[in-house]
Amino acid sequence: MTDITDEQIAKEIVNGNSELFGELVRRYEQKLVRYTTYILQDKSAAYDVVQDTFIKSFENLKSFNTERKFSSWIYRIAHNESINRIKKSGKEIFNVDFDFLKELMPPDAAPDVEFEKNEINEILKKSMETLPVKFREVLTLYYLENKSYDEISDILRISIGTVGTWINRGKAKLKKILQELY
Secondary structure, three states: OOOOOHHHHHHHHHOOOHHHHHHHHHHHHHHHHHHHHHHHOOHHHHHHHHHHHHHHHHHOHHHOOOOOOHHHHHHHHHHHHHHHHHHHHOOOOOOOOOHHHHHHOOOOHHHHOOOOHHHHHHHHHHHHHOOOHHHHHHHHHHHHOOOOHHHHHHHHOOOHHHHHHHHHHHHHHHHHHHHHHO
């Protein structure tokens, strides 16, 4: 099954071979759980959202354009479901372990003070929580989900230029927050 693309599988499912949907679930379940957990801060809610994502993707697979990337399409559904869950809860939550953000810490902060990894991650998490959702989403997709600018553009329905701008602005805002703290 590894030699067949997601798009080919989707086409086969639409043509009546619905048993192949299990292969798409196998390929994407853990990735989507990780992504939605970062957004929702609740693994149980993330599993619910991923289940809803698979149900919606199966029901709407006929509308999927097999000339596009399946991964962007299903991440978009997971994104929408996560945002809907946040809106229903009435609060905005986000939890992430952004090791890559350590580079944004002021250079003189690390040598002077010995931080435990958990303390640094807690600081980064709290700093991330202060960012607007749009910046958190692009940073999560780019750094944690290793999505390209094109894929992020498809998932969030924004231009590639906006993706780059939001990544740069998000990093700059985080850097400023961290510099103010230290």
